[in-house]
Each structure stands twice: as structure tokens, then as C-alpha cells.
Amino acid sequence: MLISAITWRTVRTVKYRVAPEDRGTSLVAFLATLRAASLAVIPLLWFHAPLGAAELQRWTSGEPPNFILPDTGGAPIALDSGHGVVTIVHFFATWCVPCREELPALNRLSERSDGAINVLAISVAEPDARVQRFLQSMPLKFPVLLDRNRAITKSWNVSTLPTSVLLDSDFKVRLIVESEYAWDAIEPRNLAEYVSIVNRPLNKKLSSHN
Numbered sequence: 001m002l003i004s005a006i007t008w009r010t011v012r013t014v015k016y017r018v019a020p021e022d023r024g025t026s027l028v029a030f031l032a033t034l035r036a037a038s039l040a041v042i043p044l045l046w047f048h049a050p051l052g053a054a055e056l057q058r059w060t061s062g063e064p065p066n067f068i069l070p071d072t073g074g075a076p077i078a079l080d081s082g083h084g085v086v087t088i089v090h091f092f093a094t095w096c097v098p099c100r101e102e103l104p105a106l107n108r109l110s111e112r113s114d115g116a117i118n119v120l121a122i123s124v125a126e127p128d129a130r131v132q133r134f135l136q137s138m139p140l141k142f143p144v145l146l147d148r149n150r151a152i153t154k155s156w157n158v159s160t161l162p163t164s165v166l167l168d169s170d171f172k173v174r175l176i177v178e179s180e181y182a183w184d185a186i187e188p189r190n191l192a193e194y195v196s197i198v199n200r201p202l203n204k205k206l207s208s209h210n
Contacts, residue, residue, distance in 0.1 A: 054179040063173060064156040069145035072132050077143050080171050082118025086192040087167040090121045091158045094134040098180040099162045105183040107140050113188035125150040166195050174198040
């Protein structure tokens, strides 16, 4: 059964930029954009996204490089640390308003997945101390890694924040969403299954609602 409740939601993104205190100028107000929902993004998938919500798109670029980045405590974390599960690599910045609002939803998705989804958040070109202060007010269950010089962000061709890249259990990139995403509306196991077989049709709802 298709989801009957359709709600309006504004999709917001920001182009990557140096944080305002690093530029020496005030941050320009974030622009809101509206993107039409489309059921054709994931063929044969019985899923209604909220009207105006972002959609998962198939990854069409080549395979991005593996990486090892330090977390906020200095421990090295590798991309392939979550063996055998779907991985979401989430690029964000603490000054990005849509990012700050999306992170709690990602945290809830990770907790609801019971280990089926591994989330790695990457803070883009921010001082360690700022990220550490941010996490004191917003504790997260998944690792937050530091891409201090934006090298990994650039090698993954990420220019918009927030951006989430979804990899299957073999660490092959399958999907991308270049904006905030309605993670609370997603059933984790359905998402994990779909990411794993994204090149084939799946007649199953991502949504957790009936």
C-alpha cells in the first residue's frame, strides 16, 4: 500500500564554503530550495517521499578512494571499518543549519538499525575544537571524522552540504543524496536491503509508515 500522508517539506542545501570565522566575514544567509518529488528516482520502488523532499539518486560516478580519517579523539577510523553492513558516509559542517538539523535523524536511524547500518559523519574543514564543542551539545552514537584539509571531500566530489553517500556491504557506492534527507521516515532494514541490491528492482517500501 502506498503511503497516504503527503506533507510539504523544504529541501535545503548549502554549497561548501569556509566557515565564517575562518573567512573573516559573516556567513551569508542560507538559501532554501524546493525540489519536486519523483517516484522515478528509484524504479519500481513503492515509496512516496514527502512532497518537496530530497530523493536518493543512483551513484553514477566512479568509485571514490578509500580513506582513513581521525575522529574527534584522534583515533584513526577507516571507511571499511563497518564490515558486512551498509555504510552511510555523511558530509557536514557545524555551521551548516540543515546539517545540524539532519544529524539527530541520522543518529536515530543508526540506533533503529540495530547494527544493520554503519554511519560515518565527516566534518568538512573545521577546527577540531569547534567540532568537539558541537558534539558536547549534540552527542552522536556514530563516529565523527575530521577532514581538516577537505582532501577526502574533494576526492569524493562533494560540493554541497549536507551530502550523504550510501555504500553496500562490499563498500561499493550505490546511492547519493545531495541535501538533507528524511531519515526518520525510512525503515532501516528496507534501506539496507535496497542499497545491497540497488541494481535490481525491489518491490518493497523504504518507509516505516503504512
